[in-house]
Amino acid sequence: MTRRIAWLNEKGGSGKSTSALNLSANLASRFGQRVLLIDVDHQANITAVLTHGQTAKKTLTDVFLSDVPVEQAIFKTRILNLDLLPADSALADVNVAMADTGNRLGLGRELRLKRALAPIEKNYDFVIVDTGPQRTLLNINVLNYVDEVFVPIDPGYWSIMGVQHLEKLVEQIRLHMEHDTLHIGGVLLTKVQKTNVAREVEQQVREYFGEQVFRTAIPLNVKVEEAHSRGISVLDYSPDSAGAVAYLEFTKEVLFHAADTENRLG
Template sequence: MIRRIAWLNEKGGSGKSTSALNLSANLATRFGQRVLLVDVDPQANITQVLSQGEREGTTLTDVFLNEAPPREAIRQTEYASLDLLPADANLAEVNVAMADSTSRLGIGREIRLKRALASVEKNYDFVILDTAPQRSLLSINVLNYADEVFVPLDPGFWSIMGAQRLEQLVEQIRDLMEHPTLQISGILLTKVQQTNVARDVEINVRDYFGRRVFKTTIPLNVKVEEAHSRGRSVLDYAPASAGAQAYLEFTKEVLGYGA
């Protein structure tokens, strides 16, 4: 059974792209899962890390604007069993094109991604989607495709309020689009430091979201950022680091190990 997971947070710097990348790489390399990582962020951070500067070729923009088959855009990464459907900066144009409900892209605009991925998802155990930190028609497309939403939260004062707004958005999509399987199924605390504020935020988040909060937390760790600059997952780059071990434990939780 395919698991369709969207990473969502409307606040930048929450560790969303980092978590999507490391979860995907760990699932593929350590647990033998077939993973498609879809970069639906015009900033294309994940694409830059995994492609290491490669800019040529078909991207998700072409899938939307030119109706290119997704199989033409999907790239193999250096990690066995991990494929990438890349983004580029022109993906921002897709939002503009879809905003016109009378245009070709405006027709069925909320489910264009769902229709496109239907032709390739059968090849994978997981389809994991990274989103931009702004609400847009692209993020609505992601939510219409995904069944599970993971929300990364850095333990700042406003974090729980942002998560509550995301919960309202997910409920709206679930009701309006008749998508009953869509839910926020996981909250991941990221960039955690040993401070009183961080501890208080974690307590409040766990009180509010209950069992949906992953037991594992991701510490603020320099090796995670260093790994990005090398085009690697942190478990590959610095396997003994606190960040690598935390993402490994998190991956086990996603798979239900020890649950």
């Protein structure tokens, strides 16, 4: 069964794109999983990294605005087993078009991503979605599509509040869209520094979210950021760095969670 995971946190800079990219690359190249990474942010950071600055022929915008079949927008990345559904800046227009109920895109607007992906989903073990920071109709589409929400938290004093809003949103979608399988699948501490604030917030996050918090915390590590400009994961760029080791451990946790779920279901 395909696991559908979205990285979400309405706070910008919390490590959504970095975590989506490194998790996807590790699952694909180190663990042989077939992964589709979807860029649902009009800032298109992941797209820029994985296309090495090339222009993607078709993007998610074309799928929404021009009914281009999703297969035509799939970009084969240089990373083994990793496909990308790219974004571009015009994705912001999709939100505007969907907001207008008189527009063609206004109809069935909360479920358009789910419908678009249906024909190709079976080709993948994981579909991983990166999102932009605002609450948009695109992000509602993402929540209607995925089952698991992963929340990256960059531990600062306001970080827990943002996640409480997100929990409410997930609850609303479960209720009003009758999407029972949607849940917060995990909270990942990112960009963790060796400061008192970080230590206190980490403790609060672990108390509040309990088992939902991944054991691995990702340290603030310059190699993680440097890897972006090379278009690769930090594990390929600098395998012994603290960032690479942490993202590898985190990837294993995500895979073991899957095993747990299957055991329980089976």
